[in-house]
Amino acid sequence: MRAAIMPEAGKIELIDVTLPDMMEDEVLVDVKAVGICTFEQGFYYGKSGGFPFAGGHEICGVVEKVGSSVAQDLKPGDKVIVLSLTRCGECYYCRKGYDNQCENAKDVQKIPGVDGPGGFAEKFIAKGYEVFKIDESVPFERGILAEPLACVTHSMNVSGINTGDYALICGGGAMGIIHLLLAKQRGAKVIVSEPTKERREKAFEFGADYVVDPINEDLQAEIMKITDGRGVEKAFFTAGGKVAIEGAVQALAIRGTLVIYGGTGANDEFMVNPKWFHYKEITITGVTKHTKETIRVAAELLSLKELPLDHLITSTFSFEEIEAALIEARQISSYRPVVLMDK
Numbered sequence: 001m002r003a004a005i006m007p008e009a010g011k012i013e014l015i016d017v018t019l020p021d022m023m024e025d026e027v028l029v030d031v032k033a034v035g036i037c038t039f040e041q042g043f044y045y046g047k048s049g050g051f052p053f054a055g056g057h058e059i060c061g062v063v064e065k066v067g068s069s070v071a072q073d074l075k076p077g078d079k080v081i082v083l084s085l086t087r088c089g090e091c092y093y094c095r096k097g098y099d100n101q102c103e104n105a106k107d108v109q110k111i112p113g114v115d116g117p118g119g120f121a122e123k124f125i126a127k128g129y130e131v132f133k134i135d136e137s138v139p140f141e142r143g144i145l146a147e148p149l150a151c152v153t154h155s156m157n158v159s160g161i162n163t164g165d166y167a168l169i170c171g172g173g174a175m176g177i178i179h180l181l182l183a184k185q186r187g188a189k190v191i192v193s194e195p196t197k198e199r200r201e202k203a204f205e206f207g208a209d210y211v212v213d214p215i216n217e218d219l220q221a222e223i224m225k226i227t228d229g230r231g232v233e234k235a236f237f238t239a240g241g242k243v244a245i246e247g248a249v250q251a252l253a254i255r256g257t258l259v260i261y262g263g264t265g266a267n268d269e270f271m272v273n274p275k276w277f278h279y280k281e282i283t284i285t286g287v288t289k290h291t292k293e294t295i296r297v298a299a300e301l302l303s304l305k306e307l308p309l310d311h312l313i314t315s316t317f318s319f320e321e322i323e324a325a326l327i328e329a330r331q332i333s334s335y336r337p338v339v340l341m342d343k
């Protein structure tokens, strides 16, 4: 079968690889669609290191073969999403139920001899617990959103968001929009802070109640106007660095919670004043990855009619065009380019 490998930054090649024999607890998946996430862009654009690298972690496909000891009810032909979880199930955190913090979740080698999740490939061998059945009605390209939906569901759960809450979302990229959709779905009124006009307009189309330009508008004043001077119950940082994080903390209402979802840089350290916690009883927390439970939820979210998920799939490419997909992913107008294996 063919797999796409990055031998170095700025280069991606389709090569022939032989998959190892499948184990009894594994499932062979015929890959149909793979999303391009910031994780893969990081390697392609040289921000992340470790080559050769096999990208592709947002995977949707069809079951081809099921190992004899796979516990769930899976059969060839089932439509599934696949997430590399590499959860040991035995470490302290797995047993505590914090499986996204598994101590033994080390780098995987799905393509023999190459680090990385390895979903940019025609076939994929996954552990049974990494495979989740989805509704037959879900198009393959929408299925790749299960991974970001699972991460954002974790973010929503940690925030404790409730009906009637005001939620500020910093950043209107794909992750910001998914936060917006799930916050709306949980009954919040959503304010998206995003410097790009085009993305603010898109956020409106996706259902934002308010959008603010944090560069040319006074974010705090706008938020206080919207919330009758109280601030937001929940804030989610998806992008924008230190300035956005500081703005989000200032925007919190009494007992408000900020969730740091997005990645930050070396210069994004910020000062906190203990008085904020003492008098305003605010919470600053964060999330990483997804849990088995939030993936299960994400698999269900994929077929909810009320979520306009298909609008996040901004372009599709054939496997041969994967490099063009990585380039497209950088465009402001792009949320999720998807590689379709049968295109």
Ligand SMILES: [Zn+2]
Pocket: 037, 038, 039, 057, 058, 147, 148
């Ligand atoms: Zn992703």
Ligand SMILES: [Zn+2]
Pocket: 087, 088, 089, 090, 091, 092, 093, 094, 101, 102, 103, 104, 105
């Ligand atoms: Zn573990």
